[in-house]
Amino acid sequence: xxxxxxxxxxIKGFLDNEEAGLLYRLALEAxxxxxxxxxxxxxxxxxxxxxxxxxxxxxxLFSIDHHTGSEEQQPGxxxxxxxxxxxxxxxxxxxxxxxxxxxxxxLGDAVIPVIGRSExxxxxxxxxxxxxxxxxxxxxxxxxxxxxxxxxxxxxGGYLVFHDIFPDPSQGGQAPYLVxxxxxxxxxxxxxxxxxxxxxxxxxxxxxxxx
Numbered sequence: 198x199x200x201x202x203x204x205x206x207x208i209k210g211f212l213d214n215e216e217a218g219l220l221y222r223l224a225l226e227a228x229x230x231x232x233x234x235x236x237x238x239x240x241x242x243x244x245x246x247x248x249x250x251x252x253x254x255x256x257x258l259f260s261i262d263h264h265t266g267s268e269e270q271q272p273g274x275x276x277x278x279x280x281x282x283x284x285x286x287x288x289x290x291x292x293x294x295x296x297x298x299x300x301x302x303x304l305g306d307a308v309i310p311v312i313g314r315s316e317x318x319x320x321x322x323x324x325x326x327x328x329x330x331x332x333x334x335x336x337x338x339x340x341x342x343x344x345x346x347x348x349x350x351x352x353x354g355g356y357l358v359f360h361d362i363f364p365d366p367s368q369g370g371q372a373p374y375l376v377x378x379x380x381x382x383x384x385x386x387x388x389x390x391x392x393x394x395x396x397x398x399x400x401x402x403x404x405x406x407x408x
Contacts, residue, residue, distance in 0.1 A: 200249055200302070208298055209278065210242035212332075212360070216395045217246040220330060223356050223397065224250035224258070227327030231256070231352050234326050236315045236343050237333035237360075238262035240291055241298030244308050247330065248299070252307035261311045261318055264292040267334045319346035326350045332360035337372035344376045348385070353402045357386060362396035369394070 198221055205214065212220075220243060224233050228251045238244055238260045248258040266289030269275050272282065283290040292312070299308050311318055315333055329351055331343045344357075351357050359377045363369035377396045381388055386398035 198249070200245060204301060205242065205245065208242040208245070209240040209280070209294065211239075212242050213393055216360070216393050217243060219392050219395055219397075220358070221246040221250050223358065224328055225253060227356050228254040228256045229327070231325050231327035231355065232259060233328040233330070234259040234261065234347075235330040235332065236261050236347070237331070238264070238291070238295050238310070240294040243330060243332065244295070245298060245302050245304065247328075248304045248308035249302070252304060258308050259311050260308055261313070261315045262291070262295070262333070263314055264295065264312060265289050266291065268336060316342045316346050319343075322347075322350060324350070325352045326355060327352055328356040328358065330358045330360070331373070335361060335370055335372050337375065340372050340376040341379070344380055348380065351400045353400050355400045357398045357400065359396040361394050362391060363394060364391075
């Protein structure tokens, strides 16, 4: 894995480095057959790991985010960061730092920013994917929409990956976990071992089911 971890630690983000390493390994396998996609880019930490793997296989990572911050990142909320506030508009804008991250790691041809709401983009999407990483808004309805709109694009043998999966409610919010459980119950995926807060599902060998 040719990633400078000293530079990684300078990127704003909530993804654990060991979890990020898992994303790299999954994407390195998955991107041999198709591009990968993430929902929720923030400042680009996960995109570096996923995108580096895709670059090694001469394919791309599509990175979806509206870049105006999630609910808990707005002014006055728990995860508000004044460095991300556009003083002209008074709104959160993470796109500038995301682009800087991608440039810093020379991933301009491997990471394709897709700016917008994931549910809108998903309804117009046609490209099969080797891996989808769901880490956007953690509001239940948003996670559910991301799963239901996008999971049909995962190729057989590909991965559907969720971040912030906490079976114990005392450790974190339950929305991603509840949606992860719905995906498990669908019977379309083989459940891989939970790694920290990353839930990994591998699509069974069945026809692509676009919804």
